[in-house]
Amino acid sequence: MTDEDRAIQEKARRFVDEELIPHELEAEMNAGQLPRDVIERQQAKLRELGLWSINMPRDLGGTELTSFQQVLVSEQIGRVTNGLGWVLHTGPEWAVGVFTADQVDRYLKPMVAGDKRECYAITEPNAGSDVDAIEATARREGGDYLLNGTKWHVTSFNKAEVVFFQAKLAGGPKAGSHALFIVDIPSEGLRMVRAPAYSHTYADQHAILEFEDVRVPAANLIGDEGGGMDFTYAWFRYERLMIAARCCGAAERLIEEATAFAKERVQFGQPIMSYQAIQHMLADSLTELWAARLMTYRLGREIDEGVDLKVQHAHCSMAKLYASEMANRVADRAVQIFGGRGYMRENVAERFYRELRVDRIWEGTSEIQRNIIADQLAKRGAGTLAG
Numbered sequence: 001m002t003d004e005d006r007a008i009q010e011k012a013r014r015f016v017d018e019e020l021i022p023h024e025l026e027a028e029m030n031a032g033q034l035p036r037d038v039i040e041r042q043q044a045k046l047r048e049l050g051l052w053s054i055n056m057p058r059d060l061g062g063t064e065l066t067s068f069q070q071v072l073v074s075e076q077i078g079r080v081t082n083g084l085g086w087v088l089h090t091g092p093e094w095a096v097g098v099f100t101a102d103q104v105d106r107y108l109k110p111m112v113a114g115d116k117r118e119c120y121a122i123t124e125p126n127a128g129s130d131v132d133a134i135e136a137t138a139r140r141e142g143g144d145y146l147l148n149g150t151k152w153h154v155t156s157f158n159k160a161e162v163v164f165f166q167a168k169l170a171g172g173p174k175a176g177s178h179a180l181f182i183v184d185i186p187s188e189g190l191r192m193v194r195a196p197a198y199s200h201t202y203a204d205q206h207a208i209l210e211f212e213d214v215r216v217p218a219a220n221l222i223g224d225e226g227g228g229m230d231f232t233y234a235w236f237r238y239e240r241l242m243i244a245a246r247c248c249g250a251a252e253r254l255i256e257e258a259t260a261f262a263k264e265r266v267q268f269g270q271p272i273m274s275y276q277a278i279q280h281m282l283a284d285s286l287t288e289l290w291a292a293r294l295m296t297y298r299l300g301r302e303i304d305e306g307v308d309l310k311v312q313h314a315h316c317s318m319a320k321l322y323a324s325e326m327a328n329r330v331a332d333r334a335v336q337i338f339g340g341r342g343y344m345r346e347n348v349a350e351r352f353y354r355e356l357r358v359d360r361i362w363e364g365t366s367e368i369q370r371n372i373i374a375d376q377l378a379k380r381g382a383g384t385l386a387g
């Protein structure tokens with residue numbers, strides 16, 4: 001790590017400790033919500049620290065950290081529960097060089113500035129892991145497209161001004177291929193069906209949306225007709241790496257908190273830390289965290305070095321798979337070490353136990369990550385992927 005890397009990591013750590021962790025319980029007891037002035041203070045602090053839009057180019061108003069530095073920041077953000085770390089705004093990096101000049105002005109710059117927030121509508125009732133099974137359609141009509149479809153789990157819809165909508169083209173030379181659109185919120189024909197309750201207590205909801213003849217100008221098509229899946233893959237790679245980083249941060253916090261508790265908690269006349277059963281749970285957790293962290297850090301550096309995209313894709317799956325499963329094992333052990341206290345919502349282990357579960361599901365389930373890894377292994381060999 002360079003001095004600059006370490007300084008960024010330290011800044012992010014202090015921000016999490018001072019500005020986010022103290023608000024976890026308040027959020028847990030208030031449906032994930034924090035008062036407006038608290039969020040505004042956190043946002044101002046992030047800007048002051050140079051941690052705003054860390055993944056976006058400077059000429060668009062971002063901080064443009066290296067991928068490795070973004071990993072360091074995300075890891076710290078992962079140490080906090082209740083999605084409070086989402087205040088660290090990271091816009092759609094994949095859109096850089098893809099959006100037209102007009103789309104950059106109307107959408108990307110406001111996203112980088114934090115004036116517009118985006119959400120993603122890809123998953124459908126009959127298309128989850130199998131993205132190619134989507135039934136949503138986009139039909140060209142003069143200078144517009146008409147969008148139709150039902151979308152599930154649309155994260156942050158309640159806070160967003162823009163939704164990226166993935167559909168298959170109905171008609172035209174590229175009929176049946178994927179296309180991605182920018183849709184303003186609100187738009188005529190776009191309706192929230194409901195916002196179901198999920199395991200975690202986050203302010204960001206995961207809405208079910210209905211698109212019924214939503215009309216968008218052709219200028220809101222992203223890239224070319226048929227290019228929809230490329231952008232989705234780029235987004236998946238970025239998110240999988242950042243999930244791995246956040247899982248490392250969560251595991252570190254859990255290990256620290258569980259160790260502190262084990263040293264203090266006395267049963268049968270001794271701190272429970274003196275019992276081998278407890279020691280081994282912590283030792284396994286620490287060892288697995290180290291492995292996940294090494295993997296994630298190396299992947300961050302690989303991306304900065306411009307390693308082959310297919311290798312990056314496989315490594316993003318490997319890091320996400322290993323780190324998310326590691327963090328879930330660590331959370332389970334932490335609950336066990338805290339005993340009955342670990343089952344209370346006011347306990348960090350209880351919250352992480354619920355919250356980390358989704359990291360094995362979203363942005364591609366563990367099973368899908370294994371499929372990707374095995375596919376790449378067959379094509380490239382173990383030496384290329386684990387050398």
Ligand SMILES: Cc1cc2nc3c(=O)[nH]c(=O)nc-3n(C[C@H](O)[C@H](O)[C@H](O)COP(=O)(O)OP(=O)(O)OC[C@H]3O[C@@H](n4cnc5c(N)ncnc54)[C@H](O)[C@@H]3O)c2cc1C
Nearest residue numbers: 120121122123128129153154155206361362363364365367
């Ligand atoms: C909290 C939350 C937020 C989300 N946010 C968004 C969002 O913002 N935008 C969005 O578009 N989507 C979002 N999603 C959707 C998420 O990406 C999907 O849930 C995920 O991709 C899995 O799809 P599915 O739920 O339909 O499960 P399915 O694909 O139906 O899978 C069910 C089970 O079958 C397994 N399975 C499926 N295919 C295979 C296979 N080939 N081999 C082995 N096993 C297989 C899966 O691993 C899983 O265990 C979110 C989901 C959650 C829970």
